[in-house]
Amino acid sequence: SQQGEEDPQALSIQEGENATMNCSYKTSINNLQWYRQNSGRGLVHLILIRSNEREKHSGRLRVTLDTSKKSSSLLITASRAADTASYFCATDPKGAQKLVFGQGTRLTINP
Amino acid sequence: EAQVTQNPRYLITVTGKKLTVTCSQNMNHEYMSWYRQDPGLGLRQIYYSMNVEVTDKGDVPEGYKVSRKEKRNFPLILESPSPNQTSLYFCASSLAYGGYEQYFGPGTRLTVT
Numbered sequence: 001s002q003q004g005e006e007d008p009q010a011l012s013i014q015e016g017e018n019a020t021m022n023c024s025y026k027t028s029i030n031n032l033q034w035y036r037q038n039s040g041r042g043l044v045h046l047i048l049i050r051s052n053e054r055e056k057h058s059g060r061l062r063v064t065l066d067t068s069k070k071s072s073s074l075l076i077t078a079s080r081a082a083d084t085a086s087y088f089c090a091t092d093p094k095g096a097q098k099l100v101f102g103q104g105t106r107l108t109i110n111p
Numbered sequence: 112e113a114q115v116t117q118n119p120r121y122l123i124t125v126t127g128k129k130l131t132v133t134c135s136q137n138m139n140h141e142y143m144s145w146y147r148q149d150p151g152l153g154l155r156q157i158y159y160s161m162n163v164e165v166t167d168k169g170d171v172p173e174g175y176k177v178s179r180k181e182k183r184n185f186p187l188i189l190e191s192p193s194p195n196q197t198s199l200y201f202c203a204s205s206l207a208y209g210g211y212e213q214y215f216g217p218g219t220r221l222t223v224t
Binding site: 030031033035040041042043044045048050088090092097098099100101102103104 | 115144146151152153154155156159161167169170199201203208209210211212213214215216217218220
């Protein structure tokens, strides 16, 4: 069953703007990860945030986690054309021994 | 170079003809997993393996088999493929289960006619 739900399903912004994607989930988790997928290719890991962390940064990426609301957000600052891709959140539900992926947000950066 | 490889990358086959998609990783990872990706459904896990000779079903295991005889290899077997197994398949591995990033292969696009 799907655990993570991304919002919006698609996002189109101008180069240089910030992009924010959200992920909601249903059960308690050990950690939450974000991945990027360029069209039809393998997913690439971006960042992992543990359940006891509230915010994490990596370069132009900022991830927040609110376990009380069961939600996470991914912020990409100063977007570039190369950021055009689909972004997936993946939750690590407690006791499940697997990652559960959402359906993804398709991000388009317009030059 | 650390990587997960899959073969074949593209495959068109007919209903009922057994096929195997190979997956190999060179990072000495314990955990390996197979996913299928379909439009509107995201990635769904088919099977996973915590280590050699330890495999378990994911969310959509029907019609698939796996084996883990060696740490580096995790083949996906379709004994009798059907058109509803037409999909994009990904193999992934991680150092262990829990709190580690997964490394994904390039994908295998399978069409069953």
